[in-house]
Amino acid sequence: MTKFGFLGLGIMGSAMAANLVRAGFEVVVWNRNPEKCAPLVALGARQADSPRQVVEQCGVTFAMLADPAAAEAVCFAGGGVLEGxxxxxxxxxxxTVDAETSQKIGAAVLARGGRFLxxxxxxxxKPAEEGTLLILAAGDAGLFEEARPALDKMGKQSFYLGELGNGAQMKLVVNMVMGGMMAIFAEALALAEKGGLDPRQLLEVLAGGALANPMFKGKGSAMLAGDFTVNFPLKHMQKDLRLALxxxxxxxxxxxxxxxxxxxxKKARSLGLGEEDFSALFRAVKAD
Incomplete structure (x- = not known):
């Protein structure tokens, strides 16, 4: 059985790596803040001191990092992936990075004799914890098949999209749709409240028709209750919209x-809401 590495144990990465450990895979983990490795080590993972040490010990390494700058740093910096x-x-x-960043990292990995996906x-x-993510892969088709046993524990469906860059672009398009939906949803809830309607009835109306969808269902009641527990940070949504543009x-x-x-x-970030869930956009909309 392939030993898997995992780099980046934030909100998403920690849950994804935990699913690999629980599935019985041997997993070596690293995070910039070493303390975040402790829960994974308690589950049975091994901890490395650098990305270099991870790739030296594993046949396949996964990375789940915050943005293009972090993805490049883990690859190119001292003690990084390319060194080992x-x-x-x-x-x-x-x-989630732009296609250019993905292609740059992929080219560097290939130049060192590695394979890249x-x-x-x-x-x-929640989908990360439940192992029900959608995975948008592109690049080395052979590596896609080799990694499938692990991908199947992290996601409910994996798409192979062809040449490198297509996965990055597809993710940006998907998140662009999600960001746009959240923007109009937040405005609709605010308009209903200020117009004298019961916004909870708006949720019922939306749920009963063609506009019903899991995001409105999962976020609506929490937004009205002022619960913005972080599942996807607002600052990352704005980053993805910026990359899509x-x-x-x-x-x-x-x-x-x-x-x-x-x-x-961007307005919501200027109000200090960047670290909250992206649904906290509702707070910024209501403030106007």
């Missing part, structure tokens, strides 16, 4: 609605 990458090692970056995920904390610039695709949603999330 053995020939043939499989590196699977599950971070991008595999960003669609889903937040950059992609739109690159391919000359107008993105009017996405640009407006991005401005709403």
């Amino acid at each position: 990458l053995p020939p043939g090692h499989g590196y699977v970056d599950m971070s 991008e595999a960003p995920v669609s889903g937040s904390k 950059r992609l739109g610039d690159e391919v000359a695709q107008p993105l009017f609605a996405a640009a407006t949603a991005n401005e709403a999330f």
